Amino acid sequence: MGHLDDRTAVVTGGSTGIGLATAVRLADEGAHVFVTGRRETELEAAVKTIGTDRATGVAGDIAQAANLDRLYDAVRARGKGLDVLVANAAVAEFMTLEQTTQDHFDQTFAVNVRGTLFTVQKALPLLNDGASVILTGSTSADRGMAAFGAYAASKAAVRSFARTWSTELKDRGIRVNVVSPGMIETPGGTAVNGGEEAMPAVRAAAASFVVAGRMGEPEEVAAAMAFLASPEAGYVVGANVYVDGGANQV
Template identity: 45%
Template sequence: MSNTQNGNRLQGKVALITGANSGIGLASAKRFVAEGAYVYITGRRQEQLDQAMAEIGENVTAIRGDISKIADLDHIYSVIKAKHEHLDILFANAGSGNLEPLGKITEADFDQTFGVNVKGTLFTVQKGLPLLKSGSSIILTGSTTGSKGTAAFSVYSATKAAVRNFARSWAVDLKGSGIRVNVLSPGATSTPGLLDLLDSTGFQTQALQGFSDTAPLGRVGAPEEIASAALFLASDDSSYMTGSEIFVDGGLAQI
């Protein structure tokens, strides 16, 4: 996919992107830096974070942490506060999920998925709130699965439906603050996370073909395409948007 040329839509802004060691988070970090932002990225694996930093190249700090752990979030924000004292963009992107049909869902999988996607998103935003000021943007990563039924993916889908309501409710909570909060909901996107998940089933090729056949645009998305929408929500171009959801899904959830 072609990339838009570098600009200055985020010039001088400070951003945090969780789960940015690969996929959509990494593509967004690259785009934000190219548009003038200083970006903090987080992830659970140091080796991947180091590789992501090398790919981004400049104006980036990586902080290892698990957003489902409060102590890790406290550490992440202490590093940001010490260096920049504020945030302009908070992209709560980290998420996880497993394929388990009803009848085979385990307590451990439920706790892990809700712990990261719901609890982690909640406290990522709540603990970051003191660093945000009027004009700041909060972006939550949703999913088409939050609006559709998906076989063997009900737990993950339920977490994304919760994330969607977070934005609606927090838009009301933040009324008068000048801080906006919106949801970015990708469809099937060619990320390491999705490819690894599908590979574990032994039907990666068939599943990807199924996604392509279902979407009106006839293909899965690229992380860079989702990053372009994240840039819009992060920038002042979306200054009159809050509580909204943007789908970048090739039409998958729109028909």
């Protein structure tokens, strides 16, 4: 018996990396998981990885309202409401203040902030009382790293959303929390860091300042997501759970 038997979950940005690992873990706990992604080939592969009897793929971009409507139409058709929502989809591109363009800013906030807000807002009619909403944040929201300006600000907004929404949804027993990953080895992170050839240097850098002495794995973030999704986290509300190997903690 899993913690989420017969529950319904949504994981946005669930085709690869942290989102995929989270979807697999929630399915392992017994949930039927609706997974979104912008690239249909990757989404189809993700559904096969999770299990075609345990997952439903809905292609789309969370920055597009019609795509969110199509996602929630699919959830509604299952007829069991929604118990777990992991708003994980995000984009990451890095520019200094001097380099920042309107397109960079608009794209970052369209997905990471506006997309997250409407992912949750449009789910409200489906969310069952006592549901768990989990937002993917980032340790960069707490740090002043060069070229992370727009991205870090977008993740700071996500952290703020969790506080406000926790208050607004408390009468329905809906818990809203954030999971903030640190340096996690994912396909997206590899691409942003310059590809596979750059990863030995990235891993060495992580070893030098991460207390755990290494980069994290997507499954380690998924474990935190699964805890917050479960009834065992019933007294955890409005929290920001860091999965960063201690990098931002000591």
